[in-house]
Structures are given as C-alpha cells and as structure tokens.
C-alpha cells in the first residue's frame with residue numbers, strides 16, 4: 353500500500369506569532385516564509401490580514417514571493433475579514449482563505465451569544481463568500497475539541513457542500529486526550545457523507561502537553577494535514593511542534609505516512625526562529641533542544657560510545673545537528689572521560705584513566721559540567737607528576 357502524504361501547514365507566522373512579546377516585522381516574516389518554503393512546508397499561514405495594516409502587508413509581500421507553497425490568510429466568518437484577506441492574497445500563486453467560527457456550545461453561548469443553527473448558517477455563508485475569491489478555502493471549527501460530535505459532523509458536511517476544501521478540527525484549548533481526538537477524526541471520516549471532497553486537518557494546542565500526540569493520533573485516524581509551528585511556539589502553552597510531528601512520522605514508517613519536509617533543515621530553522629523571535633528554546637525540547645543529543649550519565653555514555661543507537665533514535669545529522677555531545681558531570685564514567693581525553697589529543701592507558709578519574713570526580717563534584725579547560729589542566733598535571 354502506498355504511503356499517505358500528511359500536508360504540513362505551518363502557522364509560525366500567525367498562531368506562533370501570538371506569543372506575547374514576540375512580534376515580527378514584515379521583513380522578518382518574509383525571510384522566515386522563504387525559509388519555510390525551502391524547508392518543504394506545504395502551506396504557510398502568513399497572518400491575519402484584517403488584524404492590522406502590518407499583518408496585511410506581510411501577507412501581501414509573502415504572497416508575492418512564495419511560489420511553491422500555498423499562502424494562507426486567516427479570517428473570522430465575517431464578510432469584511434474575508435474581503436480583506438482576499439485582497440492581501442491577490443498576488444499569491446496558490447492562495448488559501450482560512451475562515452471559521454466557534455463550534456462548541458461553550459463558544460456558541462459565551463462568545464457568540466448564538467445558537468447552533470445560526471453558527472451553521474454563518475459558517476456556510478463565510479465559506480461561500482471566500483470561494484468567490486479563491487478556489488482553496490479552509491474552514492476551522494474553533495474549539496472542535498470540546499464540540500458536540502454530531503453537530504461537528506453536520507457543520508463539516510455543510511461547509512464542504514458550500515465549497516470548503518479543508519476542514520480544520522482545532523483542539524483550541526488543548527483539552528483532548530489522544531484517543532479522544534482520534535475518535536473525533538474517525539467519527540468525521542465515517543459520518544460526513546461528502547468527506548471525500550475535503551482534507552481533514554489537525555490543529556492542536558499544547559495546554560496539557562499533548563499537542564503532538566493528539567496531532568499524530570488525528571493523522572492515524574485519517575487527517576491528512578497537520579497545523580504546527582517551529583519550536584511549538586504559540587498562544588499560551590503553544591501549538592503542535594513541527595519538528596516533533598515530522599520526526600515522529602519519519603521514525604514510524606509503520607504508520608504509512610510521510611511529509612515533504614527536509615528534516616536536515618529542522619535545527620537551522622529552529623535556531624533561526626528562536627533568534628528572530630528572541631525566544632529561547634528549552635534545552636530539553638524534543639528534536640531541537642540543546643540537550644537533545646547530549647549524553648551525561650555514565651551508563652548512557654558507555655552504551656552510546658559502544659553503539660550510538662543504544663540511546664539515540666535520531667542521528668544528529670538527520671535534523672541538521674553537528675554531532676552528539678558527551679557531557680562530563682559527576683554522573684559520568686571512565687569510558688566517557690577517556691573518550692573526551694582522546695578527543696583533546698591525550699591517549700591514556702587504563703591505569704592513567706583510573707587515577708585521573710578520581711581527580712575528575714573531585715572537580716565534577718564542585719561544578720555542574722567539567723569543560724575542556726578543566727580536562728586539559730587535569731591531563732597536564734597528571735603528565736607532569738607521572739613524567
């Protein structure tokens with residue numbers, strides 16, 4: 353059976369940019385969009401054109417330079433939003449309008465003071481209007497994670513009939529468990545009569561740390577688009593992380609899924625976004641964190657030095673990282689110490705390493721990490737004493 357493509361919809365420049373204090377200017381957004389295209393993302397959500405003149409300008413300039421990826425602009429299910437987005441996307445080779453409205457009873461009552469029937473009508477009208485401008489219209493059922501299943505299915509069927517090419521099922525509040533999100537997708541696959549005319553999309557937030565797990569569960573259940581951001585940045589606890597989704601799919605061929613992402617650009621892309629947004633990536637971040645390829649405990653280091661796959665399921669070069677790191681701490685063992693001495697040009701025999709190890713532990717107990725300078729000092733002292 354041939355593998356199924358999962359389209360990668362990057363929303364770093366829209367949902368990602370909603371991180372407090374991380375505003376990007378148009379020039380930075382255009383530069384990032386070009387890098388995202390080179391990375392291989394299928395859709396770039398470039399902004400929310402009606403939200404500000406700056407965002408309009410960014411969507412417009414990105415539309416002018418991106419040639420292969422689809423460029424998408426967000427709107428509410430509001431006529432003016434859709435008209436402005438269409439205007440901003442005018443120069444795009446492949447424009448997409450992303451429109452939508454709240455779908456949970458919570459949103460319908462508290463945000464819209466409305467009813468399910470009215471919401472359905474507004475959703476259909478918004479999709480029809482958007483289709484007058486572009487052939488590719490994505491509909492988001494905001495807070496679908498907490499929406500009633502039957503209503504969600506009715507809404508999906510109605511917007512597809514109105515011309516939606518993609519139906520986005522956002523877990524806006526990051527509430528779902530992976531099996532619940534998968535069940536939601538499977539229900540739509542099995543109960544929406546015209547589902548073959550649209551792609552289902554996962555858009556998961558990370559409030560419970562489940563965004564990646566939920567997106568993968570959604571794809572296994574039939575979704576063929578995942579919405580994500582570089583480094584998982586975004587509103588509150590963030591969005592699904594692009595690099596985690598891509599590497600999970602790559603590392604599990606049994607899922608029979610693939611993406612068009614060039615994984616070797618993941619680390620450079622992560623660093624670029626981190627620097628441009630002045631937002632530090634947590635060291636233990638999966639795939640791209642500083643410690644993702646560091647080994648510090650003696651047991652792990654010993655195994656890793658015998659055979660890297662004992663403790664690494666991703667080789668650093670697969671994601672564009674230099675090499676794995678052997679970090680020396682008080683938990684490190686003799687084999688790691690000998691390895692690091694060797695890298696510094698010191699070939700010690702087993703007895704030397706035994707002696708040096710005692711001295712090393714004294715230094716390690718007083719420091720978080722023993723650096724090259726400390727090792728050189730230890731080696732030189734040892735050589736002088738044992739000359």
Ligand code: KIV
Nearest residue numbers: 367492494495522524
């Ligand atoms: O989280 C969400 O529901 C969204 C929509 C606007 C797609 O970001």
Ligand code: ZN
Nearest residue numbers: 367522524555
């Ligand atoms: Zn979102």
